[in-house]
Amino acid sequence: MSDQQTLVRTLTSIDGRGYASYKQLGGRYTLGRFTLSVDKVQVDPYAPPSLMQISLRREDAELPADLLDDRLGRIAVSDFLTRAFADALSEGSSERSGAAAGISIGRPGQQVLERTSVVITEELITARLSVALPAAGRRALGRKAARLLTETLPRIAQAALLHSSLDPEALRSHVSLLRDQEDLRTQLEAAKLVSFLADGSMLPRRAGDSDLPLGADAVVFRSPEALRRSFTLASGRRVTGMGVPEGVTVIVGGGYHGKSTLLRAIERGVYPHIAGDGREWVITTSSAASIRAEDGRSAAGVDISAFISGLPSGVNTRSFSSSNASGSTSQATNLIEAVESGATALLIDEDTSATNFMIRDDRMRQLIPADREPITPFVDRVRALFTERGVSTVLVAGGSGAFFEVADQVIALEDYTLRDVTAQAHQIAADHKRTTSQPVTPDAAGSASDGPGQRRFTSLPARVPRRDSLHPAKKTKPARSRGPRMIQYGREDIDLTAVAQLVDPAQTEALAKALDRLAEQSDAEHDITALVGRLVHRLDTEGLDWLSPHRGHPGHLARPRPQEIHAALNRYRGLTVH
Numbered sequence: 001m002s003d004q005q006t007l008v009r010t011l012t013s014i015d016g017r018g019y020a021s022y023k024q025l026g027g028r029y030t031l032g033r034f035t036l037s038v039d040k041v042q043v044d045p046y047a048p049p050s051l052m053q054i055s056l057r058r059e060d061a062e063l064p065a066d067l068l069d070d071r072l073g074r075i076a077v078s079d080f081l082t083r084a085f086a087d088a089l090s091e092g093s094s095e096r097s098g099a100a101a102g103i104s105i106g107r108p109g110q111q112v113l114e115r116t117s118v119v120i121t122e123e124l125i126t127a128r129l130s131v132a133l134p135a136a137g138r139r140a141l142g143r144k145a146a147r148l149l150t151e152t153l154p155r156i157a158q159a160a161l162l163h164s165s166l167d168p169e170a171l172r173s174h175v176s177l178l179r180d181q182e183d184l185r186t187q188l189e190a191a192k193l194v195s196f197l198a199d200g201s202m203l204p205r206r207a208g209d210s211d212l213p214l215g216a217d218a219v220v221f222r223s224p225e226a227l228r229r230s231f232t233l234a235s236g237r238r239v240t241g242m243g244v245p246e247g248v249t250v251i252v253g254g255g256y257h258g259k260s261t262l263l264r265a266i267e268r269g270v271y272p273h274i275a276g277d278g279r280e281w282v283i284t285t286s287s288a289a290s291i292r293a294e295d296g297r298s299a300a301g302v303d304i305s306a307f308i309s310g311l312p313s314g315v316n317t318r319s320f321s322s323s324n325a326s327g328s329t330s331q332a333t334n335l336i337e338a339v340e341s342g343a344t345a346l347l348i349d350e351d352t353s354a355t356n357f358m359i360r361d362d363r364m365r366q367l368i369p370a371d372r373e374p375i376t377p378f379v380d381r382v383r384a385l386f387t388e389r390g391v392s393t394v395l396v397a398g399g400s401g402a403f404f405e406v407a408d409q410v411i412a413l414e415d416y417t418l419r420d421v422t423a424q425a426h427q428i429a430a431d432h433k434r435t436t437s438q439p440v441t442p443d444a445a446g447s448a449s450d451g452p453g454q455r456r457f458t459s460l461p462a463r464v465p466r467r468d469s470l471h472p473a474k475k476t477k478p479a480r481s482r483g484p485r486m487i488q489y490g491r492e493d494i495d496l497t498a499v500a501q502l503v504d505p506a507q508t509e510a511l512a513k514a515l516d517r518l519a520e521q522s523d524a525e526h527d528i529t530a531l532v533g534r535l536v537h538r539l540d541t542e543g544l545d546w547l548s549p550h551r552g553h554p555g556h557l558a559r560p561r562p563q564e565i566h567a568a569l570n571r572y573r574g575l576t577v578h
Contacts, residue, residue, distance in 0.1 A: 001028045001035070008146045015142030019045050022133050022140055031154050033060055039552035045135040049102065051553035054157050055126035062163040063125070067175045074120045075112065076178040080171050082108055082117040085127055085160035101148050102132030103156070106556040110211050110279075111271040111503055112178055114559040116544045118161075125161055128553050129153075177280065180233040181272040184283045187231055191243060194345045194392050195266045195284040196231070198241035199223055202278030203258070203265040204416075211268075211503070213278040219258075219416040226420040227409070239281055242418065246345075246392045247408035248382050250425070252401075258416040259396045260349055266394060267347050267501060270561065288394075289343035289563050290500040291334050292352035293327040297498070300570065301463050301577040304332035306381055306456040307357065310374045319461070323573060327354030328375055333570075334498075335378075339391055340460055340529055341566035346385070348378075349396040359402040362436050381456065382406055388457040405429035462527035464578040465569075470519035472574055478549070479512040481505065487512045492573050499567045506558035511568045513547040513557070518569060524578065532565050 007029045014021035022041050029036045033056050040051040067073050086107045105117050105127060119126045134141040134148065159165050188196060197203075201221040204214040223229075223242030230240040244266065253259050269284030305317045308329060325333055331354050338346060350358060360368075360377045370376075379402050385391040397403055404410060410425035411418055475490030484505040487494040489512070496502055496511075517538075518531050526534070538546050539559065548554030560568075569575065 001030055003030050004032070004150050007031075007036070008150055011142040011146040011149070013142065014140050016139055017142070019043075019133075019135055019138045019140050021142075022050070022145070025050075031150060033057075034154050034157055036149060036153070037552065040550075042133065045133075045138060049104070049130040049132040051555065052129050052131050053126050053553050054129065054153060055124045056157070056161060058120070058123055058125055061125045061161055063120075064163070064168075064172075067172065068120060070179075072179050072182055073175050075114050076175040077171070078115060078118040078120055079108060079112045079178075080166075080174045081125070081127070081160060082106070082115060084166060085118070085156065088156045088159040101152055102134065103148070103153065104130045106130075106506055108558075109504055110273050110277045111268070112274060113271065113504060113507070114544060115506060116554050116557045117506075119543075119545075127157060127161060128556065130556065173275065176235050177275055178272050180235050180237055181280065181283060183234040184231055184239065184281075185286060188283065188285050191229065191231075192246045193229070193243040193285075194246055194249070194288065194394060195244040195269055195282070196229065196239075196241055197221055197223065197244075197262075197265065197269075198239045198281030199228075201241070201265075201281055203261050203282070205261075205264075213276075218278065222417065224411070224418045224420040226422075227411070241281065244394060245409060246390075247386055248392065248403070248406055249394045250403045250407040250410045251394070251396045251413065252398065252410060252421070252425075253413035255398060257413045259398060259413055260351065261416075262413065262418075263347060263349055263394065263396045268503065270501060271503065285345055286561065287341075287343050287563065288345040288347055289338035289341065290347045291338055292331065292349070292498060292500070293354040293357065294330040294334060294498040295325070295327050297325050297330050297333070297495075297571060298323050298573040298575070299325050299329070299333045300575040301461075302333045302336050302570075303461050304329060304336055306376070306384075307332040307335075307378070308375050312374070321576075328357040330354075331357045336460065337566060337570050338563065339385075339389060339457070340463075341532070341563045342529075343563060344390060345392040345394065347394050350398060350400070351396070359400050361400075361402065379403055379406060384456050388455055391457075401425070401428060401432075405433070462529075464524060464527045465518075465522050465531070466576045466578060467522045467524050469574050469576040470515075470522050479515045481508040481512045484508055487515065487568060489515055489572055490574070494568055494571050494573075496564075496568060496571065499564060499571075502560070502564050502567075504558045506556045507560045507564065509555055510544065510547055510557040511560050511564060513549075513554075514560070514565050515568060515572070516549070517547060518565075528566065528569065528577075532562055532569070535565065536562050 010024055025038045025041055035055050037053040042050045067077055085105045117128055134144040199222055202213055202218040204218045206212045206214055227242045229243035232238050251259050265279050265282045266284050267290045269282040270286050270288055273280040299320055299322045301319045301321055303318050304320045308317050356375055358378050382393050383406050404425040410422045412421040472490045479489045482488050485496040544557045545554050
């Protein structure tokens with residue numbers, strides 16, 4: 001290990017020389033109480049930034065031991081330190097700020113995720129950074145780099161990693177909040193709830209493309225009395241709000257009254273949120289999956305026969321493959337893949353659904369008999385998903401009452417205020433049934449056209465990836481993210497635009513690396529569920545660093561759920577299965 005003077009001399013000696021001279025920096029350096037590790041040096045000023053780590057002994061950081069004695073505490077402290085580091089980088093004049101100088105730790109959003117940005121072990125606290133080493137054209141500015149690495153960086157690390165530099169109460173509250181949120185999430189299953197939304201929450205966002213809270217103009221959430229629940233949490237805190245029960249829940253109301261906002265909050269509730277977000281007490285079962293139509297996506301051997309069969313083209317829908325799925329076949333594919341991924345709840349908005357997949361009204365059923373229609377609509381299968389697989393559904397419906405009869409509860413929004421209208425909706429459904437000349441009554445096992453006791457979702461065929469499909473000949477480089485919702489895998493681009501619960505670019509980068517690890521593990525014997533399960537187990541036991549094929553700084557990664565790992569693999573157009 002070298003000392004600070006050696007680093008300064010090296011950088012001073014290369015001042016004004018070619019940018020490739022920075023390669024001499026690789027190694028470790030003592031900077032007072034900190035250690036700087038230069039793991040990867042960028043080869044060109046226009047290449048991705050250098051990867052560096054700055055660490056100090058855990059005892060020197062003096063972080064309270066009780067905040068770090070469990071996994072959730074370490075995740076929360078890591079998140080807090082990452083945010084503190086990002087804030088310290090942006091503070092000060094443009095000349096003194098680390099951000100202006102090209103240092104980045106990544107900036108977390110509204111969610112608290114397991115990350116590689118700050119790692120806490122028994123011995124060390126380590127911050128992982130990307131550093132754009134200064135240049136003038138293609139010449140190294142070594143003296144400026146020396147000030148950056150030996151003055152600016154240690155100053156920022158001291159402000160962000162030492163307990164004495166932090167707000168101790170804010171840190172403790174951050175840890176307590178995450179522990180309480182996850183305690184509440186574990187209580188959902190015993191309470192037979194899909195989601196919980198606390199009274200006082202503020203669900204609206206600033207804009208459709210923003211995850212930031214609307215602010216003072218937002219209507220405060222208030223639960224309807226019939227669905228109100230209370231929970232006591234690990235810290236002794238008590239929260240009261242609306243419990244969304246397991247089964248089939250339909251959310252109705254006029255346009256722009258808050259239906260989609262409510263569903264979006266439930267959708268993002270699979271992740272814990274920071275204090276002040278407004279949705280920090282919107283907690284959803286962690287495996288809930290958002291489902292939509294996705295015209296043009298690919299599919300590889302998916303059994304969508306529960307919804308689509310007897311196609312005029314003769315396509316086998318028990319092993320459906322397509323390079324350009326339609327609205328209905330893509331939504332059926334998304335749904336079955338979500339169930340395959342272990343989802344216990346489906347979140348669906350009719351605005352992003354294929355109408356012919358969701359419903360078929362009585363008049364259309366009379367004109368086109370069931371034996372002439374290859375699509376069995378979701379309304380005829382939603383009960384079977386719950387009774388056979390235990391998969392609940394939360395559905396926004398603004399234009400059709402077709403789901404009233406199969407709903408366990410119906411919630412209406414008017415001016416962002418909720419009412420339980422289940423009894424009224426069931427009465428409307430019963431009246432409609434009596435006045436319809438040819439009523440169709442879906443039963444608990446599926447549609448009216450199914451035979452008695454026929455089961456559709458008890459088991460799904462295993463899909464085993466062909467090993468050669470995950471190792472295409474033209475793939476010579478590791479998979480990589482290209483923006484927040486795109487992965488380059490060989491010469492194929494995997495489009496994740498429709499994967500609505502992907503919330504952070506660092507998750508996309510982790511998914512790219514996960515695909516490479518899945519390819520390494522594929523053996524023509526284990527199916528997709530088993531492969532992803534093994535990968536998740538490695539992440540649980542070895543951490544996110546395991547995804548990287550290189551030792552040292554793995555890049556800025558955030559942990560995706562199993563559902564997003566399945567989604568990325570399933571959208572790879574080169575995938576073929578046995």
